[in-house]
Amino acid sequence: MNKSEFLKALSKQLKLLPKEDREDALTFYTEYLEDYGFSENEDVTAKLGTPKEVAKNMIAEITMKHIDSNEEKKSAKKTATIVWIAIISIFSLPISLPIALCLLIVVLALFISLLILFISLLGAGLVVMTAGAAVFASGLIAPGIGQKLVCFGGGMVVIAIGLTLCFLTVLVYILLIRLAVRIIKKSAEKKVKKA
Amino acid sequence: MTYQLTAPLLDACVLGIVAESDAYGYTLTQKVQEVVDISESTLYPVLRRLQKSEYLTTYDQPFEGRNRRYYSITEKGSELLGFYRKEWIDYKNKIDRLIGGNVDE
Numbered sequence: 001m002n003k004s005e006f007l008k009a010l011s012k013q014l015k016l017l018p019k020e021d022r023e024d025a026l027t028f029y030t031e032y033l034e035d036y037g038f039s040e041n042e043d044v045t046a047k048l049g050t051p052k053e054v055a056k057n058m059i060a061e062i063t064m065k066h067i068d069s070n071e072e073k074k075s076a077k078k079t080a081t082i083v084w085i086a087i088i089s090i091f092s093l094p095i096s097l098p099i100a101l102c103l104l105i106v107v108l109a110l111f112i113s114l115l116i117l118f119i120s121l122l123g124a125g126l127v128v129m130t131a132g133a134a135v136f137a138s139g140l141i142a143p144g145i146g147q148k149l150v151c152f153g154g155g156m157v158v159i160a161i162g163l164t165l166c167f168l169t170v171l172v173y174i175l176l177i178r179l180a181v182r183i184i185k186k187s188a189e190k191k192v193k194k195a
Numbered sequence: 196m197t198y199q200l201t202a203p204l205l206d207a208c209v210l211g212i213v214a215e216s217d218a219y220g221y222t223l224t225q226k227v228q229e230v231v232d233i234s235e236s237t238l239y240p241v242l243r244r245l246q247k248s249e250y251l252t253t254y255d256q257p258f259e260g261r262n263r264r265y266y267s268i269t270e271k272g273s274e275l276l277g278f279y280r281k282e283w284i285d286y287k288n289k290i291d292r293l294i295g296g297n298v299d300e
Binding site: 021024025027028029031032034035036048049053054057058061 | 219220221222224234235236237239240241242243244246261262263264
């Protein structure tokens with residue numbers, strides 16, 4: 001890999017860094033290559049390493065700093081940083097951008113559908129509870145004592161079912177979110193360590 | 196190399212070189228590499244970090260039809276270097292005392 005190939009590949013590897021960081025790094029390496037005195041067709045990776053290795057070091061340095069400076073802040077912010085790192089890591093994998101984008105869209109779609117499912121389940125629970133309340137209330141105007149008892153009992157059972165549905169939905173979602181956060185954290189940590 | 200350089204010590208080395216005289220990427224790297232086995236890809240992020248934290252500042256100077264980016268130390272950087280020097284001497288003396296080298300007392 002000669003000088004210009006190296007710089008081109010490095011630029012590609014650093015595509016997702018802020019523009020200013022990327023330009024500064026490219027300036028440094030452009031200048032370094034000139035000053036070192038590589039000839040036009042000489043292989044530069046023997047001395048400098050591959051562009052991928054160079055980029056990995058740079059991204060590791062930047063992301064490590066993020067984690068350090070967030071250590072004392074709220075864990076929510078830390079998690080957000082780690083999620084961001086995870087996204088950067090996905091993009092820095094040697095897969096093409098379209099695939100990375102597809103992955104991101106799939107994850108986003110999954111997230112949105114889970115959210116909608118949550119709202120509908122909660123809504124369904126509320127509707128069932130309302131229906132139970134109506135049955136219970138109809139017990140007041142039911143003619144015989146037998147009918148009254150059936151309405152009160154049935155109404156309470158239906159309300160309980162609605163309540164359970166709501167509770168279960170919230171519980172399952174809390175667990176799901178915790179699991180997701182843990183998985184993201186773990187994979188991000190692994191990524192940082194590897195880098 | 197038997198002993199490893201920690202991040203603050205590497206920062207101190209870079210600041211020390213630049214405090215002596217402004218330097219551009221290649222000479223700076225050469226000077227560090229004379230003493231420490233370290234790659235460009237490790238050194239560059241250090242420079243960038245010191246620059247972003249305003250311990251170093253850069254300026255471009257034309258050279259043979261292109262630019263060279265010089266690093267120079269800021270006042271804040273000099274303060275940090277002073278601190279690192281003090282810490283290093285203190286640490287070095289303590290280690291010397293333990294391993295029985297030249298003791299400064």
